[in-house]
Amino acid sequence: MSLVDAPLAVGYTLGDFLLVAAAGFAVLAVGMLYRAVVGPTMQDRVLAVNVLGTNTVVILAILGAALGEPTFLDIALVYALLNFLMAIAISKFTVERGGVL
Amino acid sequence: MADAGPPSGDDDPDADGSPDAAAASDADAATESASAGAVIVPVEPSSTLRSTIAHVAEAAAADGAAAIHLVEIASWRNGDPESDERAAAAERVLERAAAWANADLDDSEAPGAADVEVVTAVLGADGYLFGADDYVRVLAEYAEANGADRVVLDPEYTPVGNTTLLQPLEFGLSNTSLSVETAPVDRPTRRERFRTEATTGRFVALFGLSLAFYLLLGDPTYWFDVVTGVATAAVVSITLSRVSLDSNPAFPRTPMRIVRGVIYVPVLLFEIVKANLVVARVILDPRLPIDPTLNRMRVIVGSGLPLMTLANSITLTPGTLTVRARDSDLYVHSLVPWAREGLFDGPLERWTRFVYYGRRAARLPSPRERDDVAILQGDDATEELPIAAADGGDPGSGVESESGDGASVEAESTADPTDADEVTDR
Amino acid sequence: MTAAPIETARVWLVVALTLLGLFFSFVSMVGVLRLPDVYSRAHTASQADTLGAGFGLAAVALTVGLAGAGFKSVLLLFFIFVTNPTAAHAIARAAFEEGIVPWIEGDDRR
Numbered sequence: 001m002s003l004v005d006a007p008l009a010v011g012y013t014l015g016d017f018l019l020v021a022a023a024g025f026a027v028l029a030v031g032m033l034y035r036a037v038v039g040p041t042m043q044d045r046v047l048a049v050n051v052l053g054t055n056t057v058v059i060l061a062i063l064g065a066a067l068g069e070p071t072f073l074d075i076a077l078v079y080a081l082l083n084f085l086m087a088i089a090i091s092k093f094t095v096e097r098g099g100v101l
Numbered sequence: 102m103a104d105a106g107p108p109s110g111d112d113d114p115d116a117d118g119s120p121d122a123a124a125a126s127d128a129d130a131a132t133e134s135a136s137a138g139a140v141i142v143p144v145e146p147s148s149t150l151r152s153t154i155a156h157v158a159e160a161a162a163a164d165g166a167a168a169i170h171l172v173e174i175a176s177w178r179n180g181d182p183e184s185d186e187r188a189a190a191a192e193r194v195l196e197r198a199a200a201w202a203n204a205d206l207d208d209s210e211a212p213g214a215a216d217v218e219v220v221t222a223v224l225g226a227d228g229y230l231f232g233a234d235d236y237v238r239v240l241a242e243y244a245e246a247n248g249a250d251r252v253v254l255d256p257e258y259t260p261v262g263n264t265t266l267l268q269p270l271e272f273g274l275s276n277t278s279l280s281v282e283t284a285p286v287d288r289p290t291r292r293e294r295f296r297t298e299a300t301t302g303r304f305v306a307l308f309g310l311s312l313a314f315y316l317l318l319g320d321p322t323y324w325f326d327v328v329t330g331v332a333t334a335a336v337v338s339i340t341l342s343r344v345s346l347d348s349n350p351a352f353p354r355t356p357m358r359i360v361r362g363v364i365y366v367p368v369l370l371f372e373i374v375k376a377n378l379v380v381a382r383v384i385l386d387p388r389l390p391i392d393p394t395l396n397r398m399r400v401i402v403g404s405g406l407p408l409m410t411l412a413n414s415i416t417l418t419p420g421t422l423t424v425r426a427r428d429s430d431l432y433v434h435s436l437v438p439w440a441r442e443g444l445f446d447g448p449l450e451r452w453t454r455f456v457y458y459g460r461r462a463a464r465l466p467s468p469r470e471r472d473d474v475a476i477l478q479g480d481d482a483t484e485e486l487p488i489a490a491a492d493g494g495d496p497g498s499g500v501e502s503e504s505g506d507g508a509s510v511e512a513e514s515t516a517d518p519t520d521a522d523e524v525t526d527r
Numbered sequence: 528m529t530a531a532p533i534e535t536a537r538v539w540l541v542v543a544l545t546l547l548g549l550f551f552s553f554v555s556m557v558g559v560l561r562l563p564d565v566y567s568r569a570h571t572a573s574q575a576d577t578l579g580a581g582f583g584l585a586a587v588a589l590t591v592g593l594a595g596a597g598f599k600s601v602l603l604l605f606f607i608f609v610t611n612p613t614a615a616h617a618i619a620r621a622a623f624e625e626g627i628v629p630w631i632e633g634d635d636r637r
Contacts, residue, residue, distance in 0.1 A: 003534070003537060003538065003541070003589075003590050003591075003592070004590060006534060006535075006538045014538050014541060014542070014590070017542060017545070018541075018545065018586075018590070021545045021546075021548075021549060021583075024549050025548075025549065025552060025583070028549075028552050028553060028555075028556045031556045031560065032556055032559060032560075034560060035559050035560060035568070041565055041622065041625075041627060043565045043618050043619075043621055043622040043625070043627070044565050044568060046618050046621075047559070047565065047568055047569055047572050047615070047618050048559060048572075050572065050611075050614050050615075050618070051555060051556075051559060051572045051576050054576050054577075054580050054607060054611060055552060055576075055580070057580065057603065057607070058548065058552070058579070058580045058583040058584060061583065061584055061587040061600055061603065062545070062583060062586070062587055064587070064591075064596075065586075065587045065590040065591050066590075070591065070596035070599075073587075073591075073596050073599040073600060073603065074318070074599065076603055077318075077599060077602065077603055077606070080603060080606055080607060080610070081606075083610075083614075084610040084613070084614055087614035087617060087618060088613075088614060088617050091614075091617040091618045091620070091621035092617070092621070094621060094625075317598065317599075317602065318599065318602075373574070373577075373578060374578065377551065377554075377574060377575060377578050380554075380570070380571075380574065380575070381550075381551070381554040381575065384554055384557055384558045384561065384562070384571060384575075385554065385557060389561060389562075391562070391563075391567065392631075393563075393564075393566065393567050393629060393630060393631060394629070394631060395566075395629045412612075412616065413609070413612045413613060413616070416573055416574070416612035416615055416616055417573070417574060417577065417608070417612050418574070419570065419574040419575070420570065421570075422566060422569055422570050422573065422615065422616070422619055423612075423616050423619075424566065424616070424619045424620055424622075424623050425619075425620050425623055432623070434566045434567075434569075434570070434619065434629055436567055436570050478629060478631050
């Protein structure tokens with residue numbers, strides 16, 4: 001019926017594979033967290049959090065597909081908007097004169 | 102580049118911005134202007150243009166000024182599609198303004214009124230102008246060529262459309278030898294900054310876009326979504342149509358841009374994937390063979406959306422990252438030398454010009470051939486880094502060593518209000 | 528039970544796209560961790576990550592199907608392609624205005 005239930009190999013379905021992939025993206029996001037903690041500059045942290053946020057969007061979308069929850073995509077959309085806003089706002093207000101954009 | 106001028110022909114701007122008509126009148130006006138001087142009035146259709154001209158004509162007649170120069174500063178570039186129509190429209194505005202000025206002079210009682218000459222010109226159409234400092238440069242050059250010493254500004258002068266340039270323009274002009282004043286005329290209720298006139302075209306375009314977006318997320322067949330969608334789109338377009346679009350959608354232009362944009366997307370995607378693979382190899386290489394530098398490239402695209410498209414395309418193409426856009430100068434950080442060379446070959450600039458101005462406009466020499474590029478760091482550096490911490494001083498001083506375009510650099514470092522702010526802030 | 532060949536092709540395409548997405552996200556993470564300064568990190572953050580997210584979202588769109596909620600995924604993809612470089616540009620510009628000098632070869636800060 002749904003593509004998620006299509007068999008892939010040895011009894012596992014595409015849905016299972018997507019869940020594993022989402023876990024992979026989560027591991028990458030945790031790796032990015034190192035840069036967010038270490039820095040050394042504020043811009044490094046913002047950058048790392050921005051990449052982390054993009055990863056979160058992808059994780060949300062993949063989970064939505066794997067679990068058959070299309071509403072996750074709406075959440076991912078809102079998250080992407082907020083992520084962009086976060087990057088712009090922080091870069092704008094960490095600079096003394098606030099001259100970015 | 103030879104260009105088919107506007108239909109009227111006579112007032113077609115030359116490369117140095119001094120039209121035939123002005124040059125001819127100058128021959129006899131120059132002798133008097135040494136004593137009396139001439140007045141420059143930048144002209145753009147506005148609600149106070151008529152009274153500004155009346156004021157200028159009266160003042161000129163009273164102090165016996167040699168000439169009134171009515172100039173329109175071009176927001177287009179000769180050779181682009183539609184530049185002819187826009188030049189023709191500018192000519193019409195200028196003709197009307199000149200007619201007003203002549204009528205006012207004829208009505209004037211002052212004895213010097215008959216000697217005042219009215220001259221019109223279109224300036225700065227040989228390149229894109231970015232921001233107030235370019236306008237100041239163009240006006241100063243014209244004033245020098247024509248012996249003018251005074252600039253009178255229309256209080257509603259808004260040449261670029263959605264931002265009023267008046268304050269930075271006034272500030273920049275006050276740093277030149279010209280004297281500046283804003284015409285003391287009554288104006289209608291002051292509009293807020295960063296707003297343009299609400300027009301039906303923009304309203305409809307934004308309404309349609311927001312409604313389409315809403316219904317794409319919702320269900321177009323469900324009446325509740327349609328009703329809320331219309332309400333939301335109405336709120337969005339009423340509040341934002343004046344800030345989010347700065348020019349009217351035009352019939353053949355806007356759809357053509359969209360079509361050419363759709364052609365561009367797969368090309369860009371292919372480039373992104375191809376270059377990403379190469380950069381992936383560089384990054385995963387244990388030796389990490391990178392040689393990053395900051396570079397400067399002067400690009401020939403209009404300000405606003407075209408510049409944003411180009412800057413974002415450069416950023417998306419791996420190995421290059423736009424750090425800063427200062428007028429038409431893009432500061433681009435490159436990770437590896439081949440990315441820098443690819444950038445200087447200018448394919449993305451050509452593609453952007455193709456998307457926004459059509460195929461004819463896309464044929465131009467690469468930035469490298471135009472000598473519009475510079476490397477700011479490392480062994481091959483040709484310019485200093487324009488960063489305060491790097492040279493310990495004025496951010497403008499770093500670019501001054503460039504040979505080609507001294508005038509604009511000077512105008513930038515002396516007359517740019519943001520630079521002045523930077524200096525005072527430190 | 529055997530799926531139709533077209534279904535099988537779609538399944539494997541989803542797998543391939545997801546793996547590509549994972550690969551480029553991995554490159555992005557390695558870049559952000561390894562590269563010496565904020566400007567070079569912004570390269571991989573904006574480019575490799577955009578491509579990684581693009582492949583991942585394309586896989587999702589293909590899985591869900593364009594008739595359903597898949598177009599939202601396409602919308603998301605388009606959105607990320609526009610905003611990611613813009614955000615990277617804003618961050619790089621903020622660093623530039625703070626006066627952070629880009630790292631060049633021979634610089635000892637890592």
